[in-house]
Amino acid sequence: MLVVMDKMATPEQIDKVVEIIEARGMTARPIPGGDRVSIGILNNKGPVDQAIFMGLPGVKEAIPVTRPYKLVSREVKPEDTLVQVGDVIIGNGHLTLIAGPCAIESEEQAMTIAQNVKAAGAHLFRGGAFKPRTSPYTFQGLGEEGLKILAKVRDTLGLPVVTEVLDTETFDLVERYTDIRQIGTRNMQNYSLLKRAGQSQRPVLLKRGMSATLDEWFMAAEYIMSEGNTNVILCERGVRTFVRHSRNTLDLSAVPVIRRESHLPVIIDPSHAAGHRDQVIPLSRAAVAVGAHGLMVEVHHQPEFALSDGAQSLYPEQFHALCEYAKAVHALENPQQ
Ligand code: PEP
Ligand code: MN
Secondary structure (H helix, E strand, O other): OEEEEOOOOOHHHHHHHHHHHHHOOOEEEEEEOOOOEEEEEEOOOOOOOHHHOOOOOOEEEEEOOOOOOOOOEOOOOOOOOOEEEOOEEEOOOOOEEEEEOOEOOOHHHHHHHHHHHHHHOOOEEEOEOOOOOOOOOOOOOOOHHHHHHHHHHHHHHOOOEEEEOOOOOOHHHHHHHOOEEEEOHHHOOOHHHHHHHHOOOOOEEEEOOOOOOHHHHHHHHHHHHHOOOOOEEEEEOOEOOOOOOOOOEOOOOHHHHHHHHEOOOEEEOHHHHHOOHHHHHHHHHHHHHOOOOEEEEEEOOOHHHOOOOHHHOEOHHHHHHHHHHHHHHHHHHOOOO
């Protein structure tokens, strides 16, 4: 149920509705909109009677929410969410470019790549410090040392940084050093991690599980939002199929559906979808054309020596070309900007 307040509703009238909801043992979540506040009702055990709210001062209407995900849904918040990180805005009308290596390997490596991607037009720098590797015998990341390098990149170059958080134990540590916490494909249904990410207002980049349906993905985002964090960015990174020509299959058809169903920004990671660098630029162009709000791309200055995902990492000059293409496609799709 969503209680939509009048444009002129006073803070006292809003508080009264919240009080009535909470007195019934449910959770009230005020959602500021363009010109009015709505109040989402969570944790109801069964259907909520609309009559409770109709006629209360300041209440315009009470509408049932039909989707199982509520805070994620456009039914509850029709306006697009814009997530702000420093001066960077992610969401409708903006094209956000995130780039960097799969893993932080050394300060020199990170700084070299960051300088290159910044010069090419990247808005944020990415790099893993804690790596979720399929094999326990491969490079697992530099851990806290990698986080310190990320913080140094941000402080030196002014690029906000994105990195993956693998578990609740290291959450505080990762949060201390970085701007956006990424929850990876293998952790999309790690509910304790999702809840922890929800207990802060700092932005979360939630990757789609490699075999997750859109409903499962939205419910994962709902876990974060139901704890109070509204700054969630969805990231499609390819799903597991039977094909052999790419590492995963990039599900671009998810983008228009997400944009219809949810107000959250959605970005595309073509690198983990493709697995091969020659597919990354064409997929990026398609991603922007289909309406993604941004791209997250792996770039390495010496991919042949990369400690992880070298085959899918672009050379800096390829990333430069990608930025030019992506900006041109975005301008075509958004002529008013
Ligand atoms: C990554 O972005 O480095 C990563 C491990 O991605 P994914 O969770 O999509 O595999
Ligand atoms: Mn990678």
